[in-house]
Amino acid sequence: MASPLTIVCPHCNAANRVPADRLADQPTCGKCRQRLFTGHPVELDAASFDSHVGRSDIPVVVDCWAPWCGPCRMMAPAFAQAAHQLEPRYRLAKLNTDEAQEIAARLGIRSIPTLLVFRNGQEIARQSGAMDTGNLVRWITARS
Numbered sequence: 001m002a003s004p005l006t007i008v009c010p011h012c013n014a015a016n017r018v019p020a021d022r023l024a025d026q027p028t029c030g031k032c033r034q035r036l037f038t039g040h041p042v043e044l045d046a047a048s049f050d051s052h053v054g055r056s057d058i059p060v061v062v063d064c065w066a067p068w069c070g071p072c073r074m075m076a077p078a079f080a081q082a083a084h085q086l087e088p089r090y091r092l093a094k095l096n097t098d099e100a101q102e103i104a105a106r107l108g109i110r111s112i113p114t115l116l117v118f119r120n121g122q123e124i125a126r127q128s129g130a131m132d133t134g135n136l137v138r139w140i141t142a143r144s
Helices: 020-025 049-055 070-086 101-107 133-142
Strands: 004-008 015-019 042-044 060-065 091-096 114-119 122-128
Touching (some): 004 020, 015 020, 042 049, 049 060, 049 091, 060 070, 070 091, 114 133
Parallel strands (some): 042 091, 060 091
Antiparallel strands (some): 060 114, 114 122
């Protein structure tokens, strides 16, 4: 059996230990019993951001966006499709910079959309600008 990975629940933010070779077996949260991977981006806020980014053993890709941003809205379906394609190897998440201004400031977000890739709580890549699904998937997989 492969060593366990910590996966944060997208529903209750509880940390779960899942054997690496069982990620694709639709694991469920030990606390709330919901699926750990839904095929959709996780909506982060100021309260859940550090849990997901800091505790996850799989790379976390964060789309920093705002509802008034045209390119952000255009990229949203592509980001959702990328989440469907890349889970469970990656956790894709969205952070509304209007609602989580303190997190956006801490991250130094100057333009949106901005994508950030985190591994073990550390930022390892950053890219500003909208992308289509194919370019998103290529960019994400090349950086982790």
